Amino acid sequence: MNSPLLLVGGGGHCIATLDVLESAGISIAGIIHGPDQPLEYICGYPPLGYDDNIPALRGKYNLALITVGQIKTPTIRKRLYTLLKKNNYDLATVISPCSTISQRTKVGEGTIIMHNVCINRNVTIGDNSIINTGSIVEHGCQIGNHCHISIGSVLCGNVSIGDGAFIGAGSVCREGIHIGENAVIGCGLRILFDIPPHKTIKSNVLSPLT
Amino acid sequence: MNSPLLLVGGGGHCIATLDVLESAGISIAGIIHGPDQPLEYICGYPPLGYDDNIPALRGKYNLALITVGQIKTPTIRKRLYTLLKKNNYDLATVISPCSTISQRTKVGEGTIIMHNVCINRNVTIGDNSIINTGSIVEHGCQIGNHCHISIGSVLCGNVSIGDGAFIGAGSVCREGIHIGENAVIGCGLRILFDIPPHKTIKSNVLSPLT
Amino acid sequence: MNSPLLLVGGGGHCIATLDVLESAGISIAGIIHGPDQPLEYICGYPPLGYDDNIPALRGKYNLALITVGQIKTPTIRKRLYTLLKKNNYDLATVISPCSTISQRTKVGEGTIIMHNVCINRNVTIGDNSIINTGSIVEHGCQIGNHCHISIGSVLCGNVSIGDGAFIGAGSVCREGIHIGENAVIGCGLRILFDIPPHKTIKSNVLSPLT
Incomplete structure (x- = not known):
């Protein structure tokens, strides 16, 4: 017990x-x-x-x-x-009762889902991550371990987030893109393309990074 | 039945x-x-x-x-x-029980209101539209047929959206503006002025389009 | 009575x-x-x-x-x-039953919390303010009197908002910053630094204002 x-x-x-x-x-x-x-x-x-x-x-x-x-x-x-x-x-594993979580979501140990979050179907979230207040995680997203999806951020369908990545408050990640491990996305950004691992992003990403 | x-x-x-x-x-x-x-x-x-x-x-x-x-x-x-x-x-006509919809909202046939949406009073939504996860539709908005209001987008009061228009994830439309029919608004944008029909918008609209 | x-x-x-x-x-x-x-x-x-x-x-x-x-x-x-x-x-003092408000929030007289708002712990809100639909107010924020936090805006932890300030729809204020009294923040902006009193902001604030 x-x-x-x-x-x-x-x-x-x-x-x-x-x-x-x-x-x-x-x-x-x-x-x-x-x-x-x-x-x-x-x-x-x-x-x-x-x-x-x-x-x-x-x-x-x-x-x-x-x-x-x-x-x-x-x-x-x-x-x-x-x-x-x-x-x-x-x-x-903690899930706020003031959130909307599909029963078809897998949430790892040590992860917390804060208030007013919405997580849609077929989402997988790893261990020791924070899905913070009011963020939206759409169908099919994959979120790694030790991630922080900050408040009010928006992950469209089938976005994948590598271990240790940080998504800033109010940022939007377009359908299907991949955010590399330990990448840092600043707050309020539009991320329309894949982000390499360990990269820190401080302005909108509107075309592929090379 | x-x-x-x-x-x-x-x-x-x-x-x-x-x-x-x-x-x-x-x-x-x-x-x-x-x-x-x-x-x-x-x-x-x-x-x-x-x-x-x-x-x-x-x-x-x-x-x-x-x-x-x-x-x-x-x-x-x-x-x-x-x-x-x-x-x-x-x-x-489908309305998620995990949404907040004014009883003074008209929703057409074939339209779905996804989870965690908030629709305020005196809103009219046409047929075959998608009001997607976590979007906000303020008082007095008019949304046409075959529209998609994507996840986490914000429509201020009295915005009107023409038939077939698409509002990208996390975009914001200022109070009272009109988005023309079949217009396409990219994700994460600030739309502060009217958008003509059939126009595709990929960057912030901060002054009137001519 | x-x-x-x-x-x-x-x-x-x-x-x-x-x-x-x-x-x-x-x-x-x-x-x-x-x-x-x-x-x-x-x-x-x-x-x-x-x-x-x-x-x-x-x-x-x-x-x-x-x-x-x-x-x-x-x-x-x-x-x-x-x-x-x-x-x-x-x-x-009015609080929408369709909102998530920490019991450790102080809300002044004449203030209204609209639908789908989330207010976290240790927040203080003054008199005659509007916390509008779907906005997020994180832990430790201080909001003054006669303020309007517009729809879908995001205040990270410990943000303070001076009397009479306006935060536009869908804007994001970074952790710990101060918005001066009667400042006006336009819609859909990223505010990463303190804003002086009486200042009107129409574009993203990515470095300290002098």
Whole structure:
């Protein structure tokens, strides 16, 4: 049986996540803070120490969720994921009850679907990803591990997103394109063609990148 | 009394539509496939042949919905609409239960409102149109027949959209403007002025077109 | 005990607001019209005169809502707000039941949250503001008085919006930026940096304004 959920990361994304967890009626143990944070209560939830408490807390809790935000790089979330798995934590899969998710969607462990998201049929989402508030993921999309699909972004049908990629708030990806692993798409952009891996995009992509 | 629904078109838009139909509890007979498709089951629904089976199937079914997607041109959807009407089919009007639709909205036959759409008061939508996932249609908009309002697009108040027009994903049309019939608006654009009929728009429209 | 709601303003925004009020089951007395409008019924609700009837109607009604739209300038809505307060009206706070609002959101008097809005945790919204259809307001945002966050716009986490500011339809404001008081952001823009007070923005802001 699952213990209350251990949250790893106490910044802005944690606060937004708390709202989703409370909506979904999920019991929360407390929060592991980042290295520069004071050990304070956040929204009423107790601090449970820093990252180096993660191994010891496994004796008490078996279920965790990474609540560090991911802006541009997935490095910290990937490191925490490895640390949690090494210590035999299960990672929660969380879906806001205020979202519209096709029953034919596969969502990996440690991934959270925030409020007002719509995910259509035959979508696959990997582990430890964030599908953020109000984003739209159309039929047939494939989203990798450690991705962040930011708020209000729009993925048309059959878009594929490589591991570790970031899609900025309010950006639109055209039907069928591929965003390479660890690519970073800025906010409010039109992406009409494939993006190579590790590429950072700061303006609209209207023709193929070579 | 209505028979189970006959779907005409078996591509990506059909798959997304199936999710809406199942959410709405609508009984589905099977799928008429496009000319290049193999006659395979789609999401568990049987193939019922190609377009030339439409007349014969009228003996068994009386209710149909066109589930061919519409990217840029409404030609195929218009042709199928004519074929179905000639064979005395009724066309279903489908509204996702995961959408917010004013009771003062008129929606024509053969039109589908997908998930997470919001349609405000005093809106009129014609026949055989697609109002796609997460789009916003504000008060007083007029949308014609055979239109496709693509995912995540935003129509401000009193926008009018001519027959056969296509509004790309994530595009925004300013209050009160008119998009001419069969115009094509690309994805992620800002349309601040009227667009003439049959015009294809690939960049932002910030001043009147002459 | 509250009387039926007096609406002040009978244009397009009033029509959209009526849909929200009816969804929320709020009793409506009728509509005070703008100076150039005929005194006609709107959507079945009776005209109750012009602005100069506001003092006399206080004998009959104690609760009002300003339903004049706000495009670019808050001047009219601010004037009506002052007039209503001077005459000891209470201003209604209205939240569409078709929206997702964190219980940790503070919403001021006279402010309306329209359909399909999502407001995350720790957001504060002032008085007499419009949070329009389908907009997203992320965790920690601060929105002032007499603001209009237009339809489908996206405010990332910890954005602050000064009194009287207007955010155009479908615009995106990056995490943590500040929009100055009475600033006007056009529709469909990417705002990546702070905007000074009283500034009108018609193109994307991709670097700091000096």
